[in-house]
Amino acid sequence: MIEANPSLSASEAPNAALFYDQEFMESLRSQMVKFATLQVQDAQLAEDAVQEAMLSAYQNIDKFGRQAALKTWVFSILKNKLIDLLRKEKRTTVASQLENGPNLQGDALMDHLFKENGHWQKSERPQKWDDPDHGVENEHFWRVFDACLTALPEKYGRFFMMREFLEMATPEICHNEDISVSSLNVTLYRARLRLRECLEDNWYQAKESGS
Amino acid sequence: MMNCKEATQLLSEKLDRPLDTKEKVMLGVHTAMCSSCKQFGRQMEDIRSLAKQYSKGKQTEEKK
Incomplete structure (x- = not known):
């Protein structure tokens, strides 16, 4: 996902550097997957939503100012995706x-x-x-x-x-x-x-x- | 008379639906006498606002 857009260098958007921090990204990703799985009850759907949210965050990183709250911001993107998912598919889980x-x-x-x-x-x-x-x-x-x-x-x-x-x-x-x-x-x-x-x-x- | 179990349930449901007049009156009478439930009611509001801060950005952490 990161390699897919090498034209955006870390110096252009300082926050993008965080996306190259493997440890940070892995921990963020696993928290997001956990959160998403709990909501949509489907590992694949959850994984997809997290990928999309992260990609969307990365592509829009220049619109985002404060590094400290990056996690929160990515989560808010994920939240919107989850709401869409929950609305789209009436859940069958009992x-x-x-x-x-x-x-x-x-x-x-x-x-x-x-x-x-x-x-x-x-x-x-x-x-x-x-x-x-x-x-x-x-x-x-x-x-x-x-x-x-x-x-x-x-x-x-x-x-x-x-x-x-x-x-x-x-x-x-x-x-x-x-x-x-x-x-x-x-x-x-x-x-x-x-x-x-x-x-x-x-x-x-x-x-x-x-x- | 409403007991604490019933009162606390209404204090939670208050966050999810409007209470009807009878429920409001009964709850008002109960919490006037029961400081534990009155406390509980405040804490329900606290939890809602904490959840909001937690998901919205925890900006309060950075304001100092």
Whole structure:
């Protein structure tokens, strides 16, 4: 892909140099493939979308100013491609197929968080979070956030990312994925419960006890 | 009376659909009395905005 367009030299577009950094590109590519596969549930489609996104980023590199956010920018191109893919093909995957994973989910999750009468377990009550603006400036926070996302059961992560990252509307997700609105809402609820707990345990609380 | 399980589910669904009047009232009554769920509600909004920053560019990291 890179060799395909040797006329664009690194000196013409400083950011293009990053495309020659094998280590950086390989790590970026594998993150993108992981993300895309989760969304489209098809390794080949995902691989193609990633290739196209990277090519498109490379060809338009001169329009892009800040090197630090190259990854974000390439991801945003990929996101648009994934949305197109998801819209084009009504997915045939049955959502329930994905309800696996080593993590606490479904009723086990609910029992872990709530007592029988539906009130919070004492140890699980939400604690006050510092204004997230303090945290979001911190590289470490985003590593925790990343890890918490990765730790979500696959189905939770997939729908959460569709809703929050690809910003697809509920009816569209339901239509594409062939699930009911109420079942999507419950899945998103549980994904947020898990993510919230993970962030609290690994960032907000951890930070407090550490300092 | 709404319990915390039901309240937290509505606090999540609020991000995905408009709540109806009855749900709003019940939720309002619950969160007025339950600081844990009130906290949870704020955190749902935080998570949404964090997700937005995460996917949109993490520019806040660079602003300082």
